[in-house]
Amino acid sequence: MAEPIITFDEPDKKFLPGDKVTGKVTLELAKPMKARSVQIYWMGFSRTWGVKFISYPNSKTIFYGTEMVWVAKDGKNELPAGKHEYPFSFTLPLDSPPTFVGLNGRNEYTVEVVIDRPWRLKKIVDKEFCVTKDMKHEFDIWETGYDWEFTRKIDSGLIFSSGPITLDVAIPKLAFEPGEKVNIEFKITNHSGSAVRQIFAEFNEHGHYHHRCQLTPCKDRFSCPLSIEEFKNARKEMASEKRKVYVAPHSESTFIMPFVIPPEAKTPNFKTGLMSMDYFFYVGIRVENKILVDGLVLGAYIGDRVAKKEEPSEVVREEKSKEQEVSETSAPPAYTP
Known part of the structure; x- marks a missing residue:
């Protein structure tokens, strides 16, 4: 058959x-x-x-x-x-x-x-067949032409600290197309007695799933109205970059890390009453003699720069003869009783 x-x-x-x-x-x-x-x-x-x-x-x-x-x-x-x-x-x-x-x-x-x-x-x-989403609004907001800057104060030790470390991260935009390259700037101000040995950046997909559908989507994964048994958060690391550095105690250094948005990150951010999905960077540092890494979370938007094209409306124009144009613009004749 x-x-x-x-x-x-x-x-x-x-x-x-x-x-x-x-x-x-x-x-x-x-x-x-x-x-x-x-x-x-x-x-x-x-x-x-x-x-x-x-x-x-x-x-x-x-x-x-x-x-x-x-x-x-x-x-x-x-x-x-x-x-x-x-x-x-x-x-x-x-x-x-x-x-x-x-x-x-x-x-x-x-x-x-x-x-x-x-x-x-x-x-x-x-x-x-594939359905996508118009992300023009997100690109207009998060691709502004100037850097987005974020700061975090970090303790140099988990229990015993030898002083604070300030991490300043700058990124030119937060809306990307799949496969796009972006430069992430790390500015590390080390006021501690411990050296900074590594910088890193991770790109993650985060899904928030409901056991039953809600009338409205959750604002974020921290404000879900369902009980802890009826929703699930799932994170998937899609790309990561690490670089060995050395920022000596009581010094300051700046580094630029090129980062490529994974091409497989094709689904635009979305929210429904049943599930939501978004992306985020986790960028940070590793301090000498400290087991855990420290960093901060940067929300990201992924999608194509697509927008519905408005079809031009048809305007019917009436062609007028020169005699009509003259008659319309000339003054009316004088009144005679």
């Missing part, structure tokens, strides 16, 4: 919420096939799992649609031989979150074709 083939009119496009998705299902048969109907489904689901120790997967329907494109009407239950093409078209909801696969959840979008065959299992073929 020939496999039905699902093709999108824009196969490589990352769709935005509100976009129209179009395509067709193609089925080529060398001979007639026993079938009752051919039906096309388009659907989007958001799912979480493993939030509780013993739990069932939770799912939220983003959208769901279907169309019966062919049905046997003559009682023969037979799809004729030849090439059959069935177009489909639907519009994504405005609140569609981006496509995402995380440690404890995912957002997925698919088109599915189902052929109902008498006395046999249904033939099912599906194909995923």
Whole structure:
């Protein structure tokens, strides 16, 4: 039996919420096939799992649609031989979150074709498509043309300290495209008796997953209204850089660390009532004779600089003759009784 083939009119496009998705299902048969109907489904689901120790997967329907494109009407239950093409078209909801696969959840979008065959299992073929998010607003805020600066005071010892260390971090922006390169500046002012031996930067993905869907998303992972048993935070390190340095006691040094945003970080930051996902840098230093590292967290935004292009409105202009223009601009004739 020939496999039905699902093709999108824009196969490589990352769709935005509100976009129209179009395509067709193609089925080529060398001979007639026993079938009752051919039906096309388009659907989007958001799912979480493993939030509780013993739990069932939770799912939220983003959208769901279907169309019966062919049905046997003559009682023969037979799809004729030849090439059959069935177009489909639907519009994504405005609140569609981006496509995402995380440690404890995912957002997925698919088109599915189902052929109902008498006395046999249904033939099912599906194909995923990608949904993204317009990040223009985030780029306008976090890509301003000047450095973002952060400071942290660090003790040189875990229990016994020989003085404070000041870490100043500067980064030119906090909104990035996948694979983009950025320079992180470390300014270390060492007022302690211990040397600083290392600087580092990590890039992490953080997922916040709910066991059940809420009406509104959490503001952040620290303000979740659910009990600790009904949500889960999961962090995944995606890239890291380390460099050996030496900042002597009672001295000051500045270092520049080039850092590449991992190309696989493609999903834009998003929040829904079922899960949220964001990114952050963890940058810091390692002090001599101290077991733990010290650093600070910098929130980051990832996405493509995409924006909906406004289609120019059609303006109907009435062409006027020179006589009309003159008559409209000239003064009216004088009144005569």
